[in-house]
């Protein structure tokens with residue numbers, strides 16, 4: 001009782017701190033009512049965490065008793081749980097913890113609690129951090145790494161531990177159970193004894209929240225770190241080196257999750273350097289970690305300048321290897337066939353492999369969707385991918401079902417998200433980018449959750465009772481804040497598609513500004529063609545778009561019917577993928593009756609108008625938000641609004657030199 005009261009007083013003070021508003025994420029302190037927790041008499045850190053969370057966050061009847069029960073139940077899968085108002089039952093301790101978070105979430109968001117089971121869609125739900133040992137973060141927009149520091153890199157401070165703990169707690173609260181601590185463009189240093197010491201310290205901080213630690217490894221580590229002459233995966237000395245490295249890792253981190261590998265991709269070393277296949281490389285590492293129960297996640301993000309259509313390459317390299325991978329290898333595939341663009345059709349690899357586990361990789365960090373400046377709620381993009389039908393085993397073979405083991409059973413299933421977390425006070429740079437971290441966890445837990453539901457939940461957890469002025473009534477808050485801001489979030493990704501790369505355009509961003517802003521013209525002499533926008537948009541006097549039809553690059557044939565035929569014909573290809581699959585004349589007649597050029601201009605304009613609408617919506621929300629977050633978001637929307645105009649003007653003026661057609665009257669003229 002004393003503890004409960006103490007924590008109550010403590011939380012009361014913290015909630016008053018302005019600077020903490022962003023830092024608390026969706027786990028804002030609440031004045032808890034007393035609760036008695038009955039738990040198995042086990043000396044377990046996870047159960048201790050669960051108990052503590054209940055006591056700190058309980059919003060139910062004062063004096064209620066909640067029972068935590070570890071009991072085998074065949075209907076509960078992985079770390080799933082069975083929930084009722086008074087109890088959480090699970091097969092694993094993690095399951096108990098997740099059940100507790102769900103119980104608290106329902107209390108805090110006022111959702112009814114129907115007794116029932118909640119099972120995760122995927123066994124492994126991982127964040128991938130593209131963090132480098134020097135503390136920088138590749139494609140990171142929220143400051144330096146939370147894990148690595150340039151100065152005194154290997155000294156673990158109390159502050160580090162506290163931060164890692166908060167990070168782990170946030171992950172646990174949304175079901176994330178693994179973190180890859182370093183960049184896929186991996187430094188061999190990460191496997192050195194010094195760095196492994198810090199890996200152990202991080203793993204120790206994450207463990208009480210059920211988050212396993214993984215590392216990205218450089219394929220040539222045996223050469224670069226071990227001094228061997230080769231990294232050939234079939235060479236006995238190489239195998240031995242990895243075996244002893246694995247032993248060293250598992251001595252430090254007994255529950256180490258395994259390796260993530262980017263190999264033979266974008267200049268990274270790999271098995272192909274030695275005339276071996278991806279399967280040879282992945283299997284060697286899989287055998288090395290198998291005795292410890294480890295996994296290998298092998299990325300399929302591969303392409304080379306020689307290939308005529310980059311979008312086809314991963315499929316071409318991996319499909320012949322189906323059935324050749326060990327069962328503790330998962331092939332990790334980006335949602336689209338090119339590279340995390342604002343919109344891509346799903347990667348055909350999802351529907352292609354039958355005997356190989358395949359996992360989706362989403363990008364939470366906004367490399368191509370406006371960095372820390374633009375407000376982009378990404379759940380609709382991921383939902384679009386997960387719910388796309390691959391037709392792999394007939395209708396209903398969605399990407400979700402092809403990757404969670406429903407279509408073809410695999411030994412393991414997983415989903416990964418490239419993290420947007422950094423040292424910034426609010427963790428993610430933009431306050432609304434926290435929603436993407438949250439949404440990733442919620443979708444990895446249940447891939448059929450609707451984006452709207454996740455947005456509402458997140459807004460309630462993150463902004464309720466954060467008013468600048470005294471409490472609004474619930475009805476008022478719902479009508480004036482929750483509903484319009486949910487709408488804003490749901491429309492935000494499509495707005496970015498519209499003002500940057502509508503109708504299937506892709507990869508036309510500026511390379512000189514780190515993939516922020518327009519650059520359809522970009523292509524310095526000598527640059528690899530497949531890194532320049534003109535390779536992708538193919539704009540010329542005769543039209544625009546990449547011809548991937550049967551008479552073009554034939555990428556359409558990597559999709560099952562009826563998609564292949566549907567994509568192949570401009571009359572049936574969805575407008576949103578039109579210029580992804582087709583090169584069409586500027587005066588091509590769209591389904592709307594307009595010319596392609598007019599339609600394109602309208603999309604660009606619509607995107608700009610949308611952002612202006614977001615600004616108005618947010619301005620109206622002022623009474624319901626603390627001043628700090630209100631101002632931060634308002635400023636960012638202002639910048640985004642100007643940048644949206646820049647996108648529109650730059651792209652329309654650039655494409656107009658080929659179309660030679662006037663800007664339609666309905667469109668605001670370029671500045």
Ligand code: GCW
Nearest residue numbers: 130138139184185262301339
């Ligand atoms: O999207 C591209 C990024 C690279 C990244 C690469 C990858 C980590 O521009 O920064 O490298 O993809 O996913 O491997």
